[in-house]
Amino acid sequence: MTDQSAIRNPQSAIQVAFTLNGSPISAEIDLTDRLLDTLRYRLGLTGTKEGCGEGECGACTVYLDGLPVNSCLVPTYQVRGRRVETVESLPPARLDPLLTHGATQCGACTPGVAMTSCWIIDHPELLATHAVRELLAGNLCRCTGYDGILDGIAAAMQARP
Amino acid sequence: MRRQPPPVYSLIVHRLEGLAKLTGREQYVDDLPLEGFLWGATVRSPAPRGRVTAIRFDPAIDWSQFTVVDHRDIPGPNVIALIESDQPVLAPGYVRHVHEAVLLLAHPDRAVLRRAAAAVRIEVAPEPAVTDFRVVPRPDQIQYGADNVLKHLHISKGDVERALAGAPIVVEGVYETGAQEHVYLEPQGMIATLEGDVLVVRGSMQCPYYILKALRYALGRDETRLRVIQTPTGGGFGGKEEYPSTIALHAALLALKSGKPVKIVYDRGEDMAATTKRHPSLVRHRTGVTPDGRLLAQDIAVVMDGGAYVTLSPVVLSRGIIHAAGPYACDHVRIDGRAMFTNAVPFGAFRGFGAPQTHFANERHMDRIAARLGLDPAELRRRNLLRDEESTATGQVIRDGADRRAVLEQALSLADYDAKRSAHLRFNASSATTRRGIGVATFHHGAGFTGSGEAMLASRLAVAGLADGSIEIRSANIEMGQGTLTVFTALAAERLGIEPSAVRIAAADTARVPNSGPTVASRTAMVVGRLVERACDDLRRRLDLASSTEGDVRTAIRSWYETHPGAELVGEATYEPPPGVVWDDARYRGDAYGTFGWGAYVAEVEVDLRTYETRVIDFVAVQDVGKVLHEVLARGQVQGGVAQAIGWALLEDCRWKDGAMANAQLTNYLIPTSDDLPRIRVAFLETPYAYGAQGAKGLGELPMDGPAPAIVNAVAAATGADPCVIPLTPERLMTIADFGLRNAESKGQGTGS
Numbered sequence: 001m002t003d004q005s006a007i008r009n010p011q012s013a014i015q016v017a018f019t020l021n022g023s024p025i026s027a028e029i030d031l032t033d034r035l036l037d038t039l040r041y042r043l044g045l046t047g048t049k050e051g052c053g054e055g056e057c058g059a060c061t062v063y064l065d066g067l068p069v070n071s072c073l074v075p076t077y078q079v080r081g082r083r084v085e086t087v088e089s090l091p092p093a094r095l096d097p098l099l100t101h102g103a104t105q106c107g108a109c110t111p112g113v114a115m116t117s118c119w120i121i122d123h124p125e126l127l128a129t130h131a132v133r134e135l136l137a138g139n140l141c142r143c144t145g146y147d148g149i150l151d152g153i154a155a156a157m158q159a160r161p
Numbered sequence: 162m163r164r165q166p167p168p169v170y171s172l173i174v175h176r177l178e179g180l181a182k183l184t185g186r187e188q189y190v191d192d193l194p195l196e197g198f199l200w201g202a203t204v205r206s207p208a209p210r211g212r213v214t215a216i217r218f219d220p221a222i223d224w225s226q227f228t229v230v231d232h233r234d235i236p237g238p239n240v241i242a243l244i245e246s247d248q249p250v251l252a253p254g255y256v257r258h259v260h261e262a263v264l265l266l267a268h269p270d271r272a273v274l275r276r277a278a279a280a281v282r283i284e285v286a287p288e289p290a291v292t293d294f295r296v297v298p299r300p301d302q303i304q305y306g307a308d309n310v311l312k313h314l315h316i317s318k319g320d321v322e323r324a325l326a327g328a329p330i331v332v333e334g335v336y337e338t339g340a341q342e343h344v345y346l347e348p349q350g351m352i353a354t355l356e357g358d359v360l361v362v363r364g365s366m367q368c369p370y371y372i373l374k375a376l377r378y379a380l381g382r383d384e385t386r387l388r389v390i391q392t393p394t395g396g397g398f399g400g401k402e403e404y405p406s407t408i409a410l411h412a413a414l415l416a417l418k419s420g421k422p423v424k425i426v427y428d429r430g431e432d433m434a435a436t437t438k439r440h441p442s443l444v445r446h447r448t449g450v451t452p453d454g455r456l457l458a459q460d461i462a463v464v465m466d467g468g469a470y471v472t473l474s475p476v477v478l479s480r481g482i483i484h485a486a487g488p489y490a491c492d493h494v495r496i497d498g499r500a501m502f503t504n505a506v507p508f509g510a511f512r513g514f515g516a517p518q519t520h521f522a523n524e525r526h527m528d529r530i531a532a533r534l535g536l537d538p539a540e541l542r543r544r545n546l547l548r549d550e551e552s553t554a555t556g557q558v559i560r561d562g563a564d565r566r567a568v569l570e571q572a573l574s575l576a577d578y579d580a581k582r583s584a585h586l587r588f589n590a591s592s593a594t595t596r597r598g599i600g601v602a603t604f605h606h607g608a609g610f611t612g613s614g615e616a617m618l619a620s621r622l623a624v625a626g627l628a629d630g631s632i633e634i635r636s637a638n639i640e641m642g643q644g645t646l647t648v649f650t651a652l653a654a655e656r657l658g659i660e661p662s663a664v665r666i667a668a669a670d671t672a673r674v675p676n677s678g679p680t681v682a683s684r685t686a687m688v689v690g691r692l693v694e695r696a697c698d699d700l701r702r703r704l705d706l707a708s709s710t711e712g713d714v715r716t717a718i719r720s721w722y723e724t725h726p727g728a729e730l731v732g733e734a735t736y737e738p739p740p741g742v743v744w745d746d747a748r749y750r751g752d753a754y755g756t757f758g759w760g761a762y763v764a765e766v767e768v769d770l771r772t773y774e775t776r777v778i779d780f781v782a783v784q785d786v787g788k789v790l791h792e793v794l795a796r797g798q799v800q801g802g803v804a805q806a807i808g809w810a811l812l813e814d815c816r817w818k819d820g821a822m823a824n825a826q827l828t829n830y831l832i833p834t835s836d837d838l839p840r841i842r843v844a845f846l847e848t849p850y851a852y853g854a855q856g857a858k859g860l861g862e863l864p865m866d867g868p869a870p871a872i873v874n875a876v877a878a879a880t881g882a883d884p885c886v887i888p889l890t891p892e893r894l895m896t897i898a899d900f901g902l903r904n905a906e907s908k909g910q911g912t913g914s
Contacts, residue, residue, distance in 0.1 A: 102176070
């Protein structure tokens with residue numbers, strides 16, 4: 001994409017360093033780039049999906065300093081010096097209960113669902129004040145009716161020591 | 162004969178591609194590596210109807226950097242080939258709906274492309290548009306035939322006029338349903354690439370061969386220079402049945418003109434605004450009944466909004482009217498159906514395909530009849546449900562051995578229906594702000610194409626034995642979340658007595674797989690799954706193992722290759738209609754489907770009298786869809802379908818401006834979240850169907866049919882209101898009912914039915 005720099009304002013290109021899935025990384029980005037685009041189109045991590053581009057569906061959920069966020073709403077320059085984890089960082093074995101209980105169908109919402117589910121599983125203390133249905137409500141799924149996801153989360157939480 | 166096979170889910174416990182999806186490794190169309198490509202964009206009509214008088218390009222932009230395509234660049238006829246030839250690929254100087262594609266642009270930088278697309282101005286000299294399908298058009302609004310009727314269909318059984326005249330009680334009703342957006346989570350996308358002389362189109366789709374047909378026609382290229390390959394498809398629900406042909410053609414035209422690969426991926430806003438939705442409907446019922454609730458005559462008129470082009474409206478209307486009288490025995494039925502032209506973005510295939518609309522009307526109407534007669538709505542259904550040897554509206558005699566009353570009884574029992582009804586009366590009398598109610602719907606869904614559709618499709622499928630002793634299923638039916646890969650693999654493994662790991666499914670690539678038909682109409686497991694079994698049997702025959710399951714198929718395949726060097730071992734199957742299925746398309750009489758799935762759903766709701774919000778607090782879905790092939794997948798289909806239908810019933814409100822969606826974003830078009838739904842409790846009765854894979858019937862669409870009427874019936878029971886329009890948003894419930902304040906004031910002296 002050679003003619004891109006000619007059309008874009010070269011002043012707005014900046015270098016951003018952050019920690020991605022445990023490793024330091026540096027990328028040249030445009031000031032207007034969304035973290036979602038940086039991950040997908042610049043760094044080739046296509047596991048993170050775009051479902052709506054306005055923070056409604058949660059398909060692009062990543063962890064920013066350990067908290068789930070919609071990467072379509074995060075300008076990439078804001079992650080400078082911070083810690084980003086994507087679905088590619090999840091160990092497959094952790095996802096077994098979700099697989100077993102039918103948490104994925106078409107799979108387009110699934111990476112985001114997997115990220116939020118693992119985050120809920122890692123924070124059982126939240127269940128003292130919140131229902132899992134409430135914690136999962138930022139991830140839209142059009143296939144499962146959510147029961148398969150909820151069952152998978154419940155099984156995973158039960159299996160925790 | 163064969164031994165009794167073990168259940169399939171004992172062979173394959175988990176969705177085959179499930180882990181790839183959970184880990185983000187599954188590559189959808191926008192995830193595929195692609196070098197040196199252009200992004201494509203569509204410039205669309207701003208007006209619902211009129212002549213394009215000018216297309217103005219902002220002089221501040223250097224347009225020489227862009228590939229620009231309009232209707233003059235189309236090599237063949239400017240038509241998206243489907244049922245009729247009325248829809249252009251790109252509007253040729255005249256537009257019939259807002260967002261109609263007029264111009265295509267391509268550029269390497271997506272952001273630059275978006276700005277450029279916004280800088281093209283299409284000017285239209287407006288002409289009178291039709292934006293309400295319920296109103297008879299004025300002469301200056303006529304744009305299709307003599308009356309804007311895209312399709313008119315009629316079903317007649319017995320003598321309705323005489324039966325109505327003699328009926329002691331006649332109940333009337335008018336019911337309306339709104340449009341619904343699919344909201345598959347992966348938006349539409351397509352990549353077109355020239356590989357030598359072959360134009361290859363990859364993308365998110367349900368029907369590779371529909372796209373092949375559309376490309377062949379409009380591009381004037383024969384099949385040897387065309388290839389369509391499905392990429393993992395992130396949901397379809399019908400939304401990727403016919404629309405992908407349009408986007409495939411657009412990407413192809415840009416690729417042909419630029420000589421470079423072109424990728425078009427819609428963002429959510431464009432996807433919601435420009436693609437098809439469920440047909441809005443208006444249904445009138447006039448029903449003659451006896452005082453004890455026996456149906457004497459059903460007179461039904463169905464009108465659907467087709468939008469600006471025919472697309473699939475004739476067949477959606479067809480399925481709609483065939484289901485309009487419900488799963489009930491009645492000797493005198495008349496159903497009149499019309500699909501109307503309007504200047505709206507064309508409506509199209511959506512899970513259920515017309516049946517959810519007519520079932521909503523009929524099942525609401527059954528409750529209205531029950532209220533008139535003072536009967537329990539469940540009892541009214543019990544008295545009228547079809548028995549074997551009775552016939553549907555088209556005269557199709559049902560004799561599948563399924564017990565429709567048993568389906569209903571199990572649903573009532575699981576939902577604790579009788580106890581809940583009494584409990585709600587007490588609850589409603591004691592609560593100032595909340596009303597509870599329970600509602601039922603009984604319904605059916607024809608599996609596979611309507612009428613002679615399956616025979617005309619003549620689907621073909623192949624199962625190849627490979628030299629290493631594994632097998633490959635070659636089918637055009639795709640995975641979009643419903644479980645095709647898992648079910649086909651299990652069916653073949655079981656049929657051949659081999660491990661599932663020895664079964665591969667070929668990519669749905671028109672250069673490699675025969676046309677096993679579209680992935681629609683709840684046909685994949687039942688019809689195409691049966692072809693998988695029969696192609697496996699053919700493979701066995703070619704191996705001379707036909708009479709035995711004991712033979713080691715994998716060893717036999719390897720030996721075959723030793724004795725047939727250079728040859729390929731392929732088992733084949735072509736669709737054969739079940740014996741005795743007869744359909745008269747001219748008179749709309751006979752066996753509309755090979756078989757039906759049967760459902761009884763019960764919804765319990767809570768209505769807040771202060772906010773008019775309805776919450777579904779319990780949902781029971783019982784169905785007989787023949788043999789259940791995979792328990793987790795089947796349950797997931799039902800739960801997902803019910804959730805989607807709850808959205809249609811209560812939340813999903815398409816707002817219109819000039820025939821286009823005004824709320825084309827997920828911020829203000831609301832689909833159910835996990836927090837909006839109850840657990841959806843699912844049970845199956847399994848009466849095997851002799852002509853479906855392992856006895857399976859179609860399943861995917863049935864769950865869309867029952868929830869809306871069950872829920873609205875529950876709201877009626879809770880509040881005493883008589884809502885007849887969905888989505889039943891709080892705003893709509895408020896406008897039809899002042900019951901809230903009245904009931905709150907009188908502390909439950911209200912009208913719980």
